[in-house]
Structure formats: structure tokens, C-alpha cells
Amino acid sequence: MTIRILPNHLVNQIAAGEVVERPASVVKELVENAIDAGASRIEVFIRGGGLNKITVRDNGKGMNAAELPLSVERHATSKLTDDNLDRIASLGFRGEALPSIGSIARLSITSRPQDQDSGFSIRVESGKKSKPVPAAHNIGTSIDVEDLFYATPARLKFMKSPATESAQITDTIRRLALACPHIAFDLNDEDGAILKLNAGQGDFFSTIRARVVDVMGGEFAANHLPIDVERDGYRLYGLVSIPTYSRGNAQMQFFTVNNRPVRDKQLLGALRAAYQDVLASDRYPYVALYLDIPAQDLDVNVHPAKTEVRFRDANKVRGLLIGAIRAAIASEQSLTSSSSNQSAMIMAFQRRETAQNYVAQHQSGFSDFIPMARNLDSAAAEAIETQIHHPLGAAVAHIHENYIVAQTESGLILIDQHAAHERIVYEKMKNEMAASGIKRQILLIPEVVKLPAGQSRVLLERATELEKLGLMVESFGADAILVREIPSILGKSSVAGMIEQLSADLSDMDGSLELEKNLWQICSTMACHGSVRSGRILNAAEMNALLRQMEQTPNSGQCNHGRPTFIELSLSDIEKLFGRK
Known part of the structure; x- marks a missing residue:
């Protein structure tokens, strides 16, 4: 086969394969042109997920009759000069979008510049353009794209459902709208409005x-x-x-x-x-x-x-x-998310009608509980008085074998003991690693851990690197690991659970990477298994010690998995729950 120069319409279709991947690509190119034209409002309409029709209207500077034919020529642009390729400020600059779209769809452009009383329109179909004709239009440009990919049916087969393509277009508009908060955006389809974003005001x-x-x-x-x-x-x-x-x-x-x-x-x-x-x-x-x-x-x-x-x-x-x-x-490490959780909690604590016979039945026996309450108050008063001035206050209760209730000077705090201790252990491991290496403790009785088929090899291949993290393992038959030493900071942790999770984590990692690249993920796994577990009952001294450690630990507001370690309820919030405010 002899070498030949490709015809222009085929060149444009090839270029369109890179520029126009799906309807969202068309919307992106057209909206970027509108932004570069100085528009303050951009309206987008789509039908059939953009495959049937896309319309983009703007109030930018517009084009005259001489510029319209040039706008659909390849590599014709007003945004680039000979010497500014290395400092491009406009969104578009290649001059490929409109001719590429015109080669695979039915394209029409109507535009009116600010210095003229009327506009002009041009059509492009199968790469062939018409002559500009007069057309009524406001200042700015309107572009209609119909039957996208009709000239390249092979590409059309790869398109998703209209709903999926519409979602991609919505995401594209979101990204452009965030980049240009001073511009108003409207996105509509045949069913109505999808996005309506007003132009921002102020600084x-x-x-x-x-x-x-x-x-x-x-x-x-x-x-x-x-x-x-x-x-x-x-x-x-x-x-x-x-x-x-x-x-x-x-x-x-x-x-x-x-x-x-x-x-x-x-x-x-x-x-x-x-x-x-x-x-x-x-x-x-x-x-x-x-x-x-x-x-x-x-x-x-x-x-x-x-x-x-x-x-x-x-x-x-x-x-x-x-x-x-x-x-x-x-x-802002003390922050925890304040979303719908708080309103849900308030709903859960809404006042309820209490049956009169229930109150009458228990009222006479209430005095039996008063001495006990006084004794508890007397025993806890001194501890509360000495601890309450701390940011996380004084522990006053331990509920459901996992949560610490602490009283502060301005309300109360509910702490997840496992999540809080997990963060403390993790930060200590990081500090030890940065200083002199993680200290190890020898197990009196080495522990044998049975692993799923093939996963023991993953751990053994990293044995030398794991040793630097305070974990010494060796082979113990087929698909079993013998653990001799663990980081001393983990104390009486679940060795088997930790090894199983580590092997799973290492299996998911890129085998070509050194373990140090995923060091903190490994430390996080070990910290999770070395923390105070849910179900362990803590006494007052242990609870207060945990609170004081939290106050000295970076990022103590969330565990290693991003979950909050504590939730704060101010006295004002409590009073609202009881209708006092």
C-alpha cells in the first residue's frame, strides 16, 4: 500500500477520537470556549444524555461573519500566539474542538458580537461547512450539536445509557463551575433542571x-x-x-x-x-x-x-x-463531623408521653435509691473536681463495655475507647520509628498462626522489613507462621488477628514496592489490633489516663480509619433536648 495524505474529513474524525470521547467531552469543549469568550452566564441543554442533542448558549463577546468559518477550521484559534505556548492562560488553545465535533455530528453555530446589531449562523455536517447566513441572536454564541457520533457508528456502540452520559455531563459542569464561581451555570435536559448555579458575589x-x-x-x-x-x-x-x-x-x-x-x-x-x-x-x-x-x-x-x-x-x-x-x-483535630447525626440524636431523645400509672407505681420506691446515689456522688466528686478542667474532662461512667462518658466544664463527651486508644498506639509507633526504631518484646510462648493458602509466603518475603517494625516471623510448615516477637507497645494484643490482617494488607499492595512505602498502613493495622478492645471494662483511673493521653496525642479526634474517637455534647445542646432552651 502506497503512502498518501489523508483527506481532511478523515483527519478530523481521527482527531475527534482523542478530543471527543463522549457527550461530556463535547460539553466540556463548548463550555470552555464560552468561558474564554468572557461569558457571565452559560446555559446547557441536553437530550438523550447528549447523544441526541447538546445546546450551549453564552453571553460572551461573540463572533462576526468572517470569524465563523475560521472557527470550524482545524488549528484556527484566537487564543494562541507564536510566543505564549509556554504560558497559556485560556482553557482552550488547540483549535481542534469545533472541527472535530463537526466531523462526527451535525453542528450549527449562531453568534453575534457586541459591536453588531445582528448575528450570523453557520452549519457543519460530515466535515462540510455552509456559508454564514444572517440570523437573529442576542450578543453571544449558541452552538447546537445533534446526532453525536452519527458519522462514526463504531464509537456510538461504546456509549453508555443516557442516564450515565447525563451524569458524566453533570460532573463536567460541576468541575467547570467550581473553577469559575463568578459565572452562572444552568444545566437542563428534556425532564427539566439538573443544575442551577448563580454567579457568586463578593470577594x-x-x-x-x-x-x-x-x-x-x-x-x-x-x-x-x-x-x-x-x-x-x-x-x-x-x-x-x-x-x-x-x-x-x-x-x-x-x-x-x-x-x-x-x-x-x-x-x-x-x-x-x-x-x-x-x-x-x-x-x-x-x-x-x-x-x-x-x-x-x-x-x-x-x-x-x-x-x-x-x-x-x-x-x-x-x-x-x-x-x-x-x-x-x-x-482542628478536635473536630468531628456535625451532619445529620445530631438531628437524628435529637429525634431519638424527643420527649415522650409517660403513662401515669407507671409513675405512680415507682414513685414510692424512689427513696430507696437516694442513699446509693449520694454515695456514688461522694466517691466520684474528688476525682471529677481534679480532672474536669482538662479539655476532655473527667470520666464519670463506662457504658456498654466500650464507651467512656466524661463530664467537662461545658457539657459532656462520649468516647469510643478502642478508636481513641488505636490512635494513641499508632502515633506512639510513628514516634518510635522516627526516633530509634520500634521496641520489641519476646513472646514467652511463640504463637503459631494458620493463614489462607499462599498468604504465608507474602509475609515471609517481607520478614526482614517487618522486623524493622518490631515483628519477627518465620515459617512454620505449609501456610503457617511462627511469631516470636511483636512491638512492645502492642502489649497483650491479638497476635493471630494482627497477622491475618497484615497478610491481607500485604497481598493487596504492589509487590514491587518496598514496605516502607506502605509503612503507616502497616503500623495502622498493628495499632488497631494492639488497642484496648471493645468489651474490656475500665476503671476510673484507666479511663482518665486514656483521656489525658488523648489530649497529648496528635489527630486524636479520629482513629486511623477516619472514624471519630469522641462526640461532644454541650450543656446548651443537652438543655435543648429537654426543652429548656
Whole structure:
């Protein structure tokens, strides 16, 4: 077969394969054009999940009759000059979107610039464009895309259901709306409104916060940490959730770099590292972060879809993000999520009608309990008086063999003893590791642990590395491990349970990575099994000692899995429950 130059319509279809992956890709390209045109309001309408029709209207600067034909030519753009490729400020710059869309769908563009009284319209179908014709239109541009992928039926077969494609479009609009809080966005389909976001008012940070609440929900507003740091010309700002407010997927994680929404693996990796001490691996924080860096330090010309970027100094970006989030968490470590849980608790404690005969039946015998109550008060009064001034107060009760009730000067606190001690053990292990290594204790009787087929090998392959963590294991026949030493800080922990969980964790890890890459996950597993277990009854001295340790421990507001270690109820909240306020 001889070499030949491909026809333009085929070249455009090939380019469309990279630029237009699905209807959401079309919406992204068209909305980005509207943003670059200076629009303050953008309206999007979709039908059939965007496969049947997509309409994008804006009130931007518009195009005249001479510019319309150029807008659908490949590599024709008003956003790029010869010398600014290394400092691109606009969202679009390739000049590929409109011709690519026109090669695989029926495309029509109507536009009117600010300096003209009427507009013009042009159509593109199968890569062939019509001449501009006069058309009535407000200032701005309207673009209609119909029958997407009709010219490439093979791609059409890979599309999901209209509902799935609509969800992808909604996510795209969310990301663009968060990047541009000063712009109003409307998204509608054949069934009505999907998103309606008003333009933000006030200073930029207030505008961002209002838009984040609109996109991510009101509960996030009550469970977020503000971020605003700057280092060597790099500024990171926005909102992230406290560790106890998370979700089971990453759909609410939004990054904007130089006003460009991105999905960058480096940023996601840094985010995971920032939360690794306080959040389980299967939980994801809510994030809306903005990064402003010098344009010359950012390469946006990585992929035609423009969702990936490359940083000149990736380590600086990673360090800035991890440091900022960890500092925010550390400064607010006492926070626990205040979502619908509190209202549910109030509902559970609503006053109930009490049967009169029940009161009458027990009233006469109530005096029998008074001496006992006085004795308890007398015995506990001194301990409460000496401990109550501490932030977590004084332990006054132990309930259900797992929860400590503590009285503070302003209310009461309910503590999960296992979750709290797990965090304490974990932080101590980290400190020992950073100082002189984790201290080991020799088991008087080595423990044999039977493991599922194949998992003993996983542990034995890491035996040398595990020894650095205070755990000495060796082979004991087929699929069994002999444990001789464990970290001394774990005390009388469940060795078998810890080994079983460790083997499962190591099996899930990348075998090519050194154990140190997952060091804190391993420490977290051991800390969990070395903590005070649920079901163990503690006396007053033990409970108060645990409270004092919590007060001296970083991130003590949540366990290693992101769950809260304690819940605080102020006296005002208690009085509300009883209708006193």
C-alpha cells in the first residue's frame, strides 16, 4: 500500500477520537470556549444524555461573519500566539474542538458580537461547512450539536445509557463551575433542571465558598477546613473536609490549577498521602482546592482533552498540598463531623408521653435509691473536681463495655475507647520509628498462626522489613507462621488477628514496592489490633489516663480509619433536648 495524505474529513474524525470521547467531552469543549469568550452566564441543554442533542448558549463577546468559518477550521484559534505556548492562560488553545465535533455530528453555530446589531449562523455536517447566513441572536454564541457520533457508528456502540452520559455531563459542569464561581451555570435536559448555579458575589474566597456549598452540599459547609497557604509564588487555597466527614468514592474531589479543572494523578496521590494517617484507604475526603502557580511552571499541552497537566516542580506542589492539609487537620483535630447525626440524636431523645400509672407505681420506691446515689456522688466528686478542667474532662461512667462518658466544664463527651486508644498506639509507633526504631518484646510462648493458602509466603518475603517494625516471623510448615516477637507497645494484643490482617494488607499492595512505602498502613493495622478492645471494662483511673493521653496525642479526634474517637455534647445542646432552651 502506497503512502498518501489523508483527506481532511478523515483527519478530523481521527482527531475527534482523542478530543471527543463522549457527550461530556463535547460539553466540556463548548463550555470552555464560552468561558474564554468572557461569558457571565452559560446555559446547557441536553437530550438523550447528549447523544441526541447538546445546546450551549453564552453571553460572551461573540463572533462576526468572517470569524465563523475560521472557527470550524482545524488549528484556527484566537487564543494562541507564536510566543505564549509556554504560558497559556485560556482553557482552550488547540483549535481542534469545533472541527472535530463537526466531523462526527451535525453542528450549527449562531453568534453575534457586541459591536453588531445582528448575528450570523453557520452549519457543519460530515466535515462540510455552509456559508454564514444572517440570523437573529442576542450578543453571544449558541452552538447546537445533534446526532453525536452519527458519522462514526463504531464509537456510538461504546456509549453508555443516557442516564450515565447525563451524569458524566453533570460532573463536567460541576468541575467547570467550581473553577469559575463568578459565572452562572444552568444545566437542563428534556425532564427539566439538573443544575442551577448563580454567579457568586463578593470577594473571590467568599465566592468560592458559596459555589462549593452549592455544588457539594450544605453539610460540607459545616464539616470543612479552610486552606490558604503560599510558598515561593505557589498559592494553594480552598476547602477540604475534616477526616470524619468522607464518602465511599472520589466523586467529590475537585482540583483547579490556574483556573483550569484538572484530574491529575500527582494531586490525587498527594491528597491520599495527606489523609493517610486519619482516613481509611476505602474512604475519600471532600475536596475543592485551587492552585495558582506561574504559567511557565505548568505544561497544559499534555493531552488533547486538556484534563492532565505537568508541573515543572512536582515535588514542590506535592509538599505544599500535603503540608497544608496536614496542618489544617492538626489545628482542628478536635473536630468531628456535625451532619445529620445530631438531628437524628435529637429525634431519638424527643420527649415522650409517660403513662401515669407507671409513675405512680415507682414513685414510692424512689427513696430507696437516694442513699446509693449520694454515695456514688461522694466517691466520684474528688476525682471529677481534679480532672474536669482538662479539655476532655473527667470520666464519670463506662457504658456498654466500650464507651467512656466524661463530664467537662461545658457539657459532656462520649468516647469510643478502642478508636481513641488505636490512635494513641499508632502515633506512639510513628514516634518510635522516627526516633530509634520500634521496641520489641519476646513472646514467652511463640504463637503459631494458620493463614489462607499462599498468604504465608507474602509475609515471609517481607520478614526482614517487618522486623524493622518490631515483628519477627518465620515459617512454620505449609501456610503457617511462627511469631516470636511483636512491638512492645502492642502489649497483650491479638497476635493471630494482627497477622491475618497484615497478610491481607500485604497481598493487596504492589509487590514491587518496598514496605516502607506502605509503612503507616502497616503500623495502622498493628495499632488497631494492639488497642484496648471493645468489651474490656475500665476503671476510673484507666479511663482518665486514656483521656489525658488523648489530649497529648496528635489527630486524636479520629482513629486511623477516619472514624471519630469522641462526640461532644454541650450543656446548651443537652438543655435543648429537654426543652429548656
